[in-house]
Amino acid sequence: xxxxxxVLIVVAGLFAVVAGVNDGGALLATGLKLPxxxxxxxxxxxxxxxxxxxxxxxxxxxxxxxRLGSFQDPGGRLAMVIAVVSALTVVGLLSARGRPTSLTLAxxxxxxxxxxxxxxxxxxxxxxxxxxxxxxxxFAGGLLAxxxxxxxxxxxxxxxxxxxxWVGFLLQTLAxxxxxxxxxxxxxxxxxxxxxxxxxYTVLVAVLFAIGTLYGLPKAGRTLSREIIASRPPHGxxxxxxxxxAVIGCAAVGMPVSMTQAIxxxxxGAGVAQGGGRVRWYAAGRIAAAWLLTLPAGGLLAxxxxxLVKGFASVRVS
Numbered sequence: 001x002x003x004x005x006x007v008l009i010v011v012a013g014l015f016a017v018v019a020g021v022n023d024g025g026a027l028l029a030t031g032l033k034l035p036x037x038x039x040x041x042x043x044x045x046x047x048x049x050x051x052x053x054x055x056x057x058x059x060x061x062x063x064x065x066x067r068l069g070s071f072q073d074p075g076g077r078l079a080m081v082i083a084v085v086s087a088l089t090v091v092g093l094l095s096a097r098g099r100p101t102s103l104t105l106a107x108x109x110x111x112x113x114x115x116x117x118x119x120x121x122x123x124x125x126x127x128x129x130x131x132x133x134x135x136x137x138x139f140a141g142g143l144l145a146x147x148x149x150x151x152x153x154x155x156x157x158x159x160x161x162x163x164x165x166w167v168g169f170l171l172q173t174l175a176x177x178x179x180x181x182x183x184x185x186x187x188x189x190x191x192x193x194x195x196x197x198x199x200x201y202t203v204l205v206a207v208l209f210a211i212g213t214l215y216g217l218p219k220a221g222r223t224l225s226r227e228i229i230a231s232r233p234p235h236g237x238x239x240x241x242x243x244x245x246a247v248i249g250c251a252a253v254g255m256p257v258s259m260t261q262a263i264x265x266x267x268x269g270a271g272v273a274q275g276g277g278r279v280r281w282y283a284a285g286r287i288a289a290a291w292l293l294t295l296p297a298g299g300l301l302a303x304x305x306x307x308l309v310k311g312f313a314s315v316r317v318s
């Protein structure tokens with residue numbers, strides 16, 4: 001096996017674990033105040049869908065691999081390594097400063113910067129489209145949750161809310177597997193040179209993701225379910241339903257978006273519907289600022305690293 005492929009496989013495995021830490025806990029966080037879906041049950045269902053859904057559709061993974069840029073061309077593996085390392089660095093630094101952010105945004109920025117720095121073909125049209133959908137997703141989640149929380153409050157009993165929580169959890173988990181989760185599969189696609197979704201790789205991604213989720217659940221749960229709003233069970237259920245619908249809509253057209261952003265938007269929308277005082281605007285503003293910083297920071301770091309590595313490699317060859 002070539003050295004660049006081996007390095008990318010190792011990076012892909014680490015990336016899947018970090019995605020579990022960053023994303024998996026957030027997916028379970030909104031329902032922590034309801035006894036309907038236990039954390040262990042949720043992690044098992046989440047891992048099962050992350051493994052199974054790409055076997056049916058992996059259009060979002062193809063967007064990362066072939067539509068944003070030509071990462072299957074010579075040098076694409078090293079560029080992907082640089083993109084992922086840059087994304088993990090940016091997310092790690094922001095998280096260490098108490099500003100959790102979107103790993104998907106960081107990856108899009110990293111891929112754009114690494115592709116440009118390495119001299120690969122990068123599609124400005126697709127980058128602009130992905131960015132536009134990424135910005136729209138939390139607003140769509142917020143608007144849908146604003147409507148749903150009113151319906152739930154008016155028409156649903158406590159027992160009915162438990163049933164809706166199951167529906168919402170399954171919907172957002174399906175949406176994540178069809179969209180956000182496929183960034184992990186995309187890294188393995190580049191590393192191994194395939195364009196489909198072999199079951200052994202989707203299962204590997206799911207297992208590594210589940211390990212990360214188990215580790216990251218407590219911190220992510222505190223961030224989303226406590227810091228953004230003074231959350232009650234109906235807020236979480238409305239956010240799940242809204243985020244799931246918004247992200248599935250984006251997946252249908254192959255657009256990668258952040259589930260954590262959509263959930264956060266849903267929580268804010270649900271909070272605003274019952275009085276803006278429930279929303280902790282300072283915390284929400286800090287998270288939004290981190291989102292705005294993530295993509296350009298990931299892109300600039302990856303661009304600089306790509307130029308540095310490519311220049312070093314050229315000097316050694318000469």
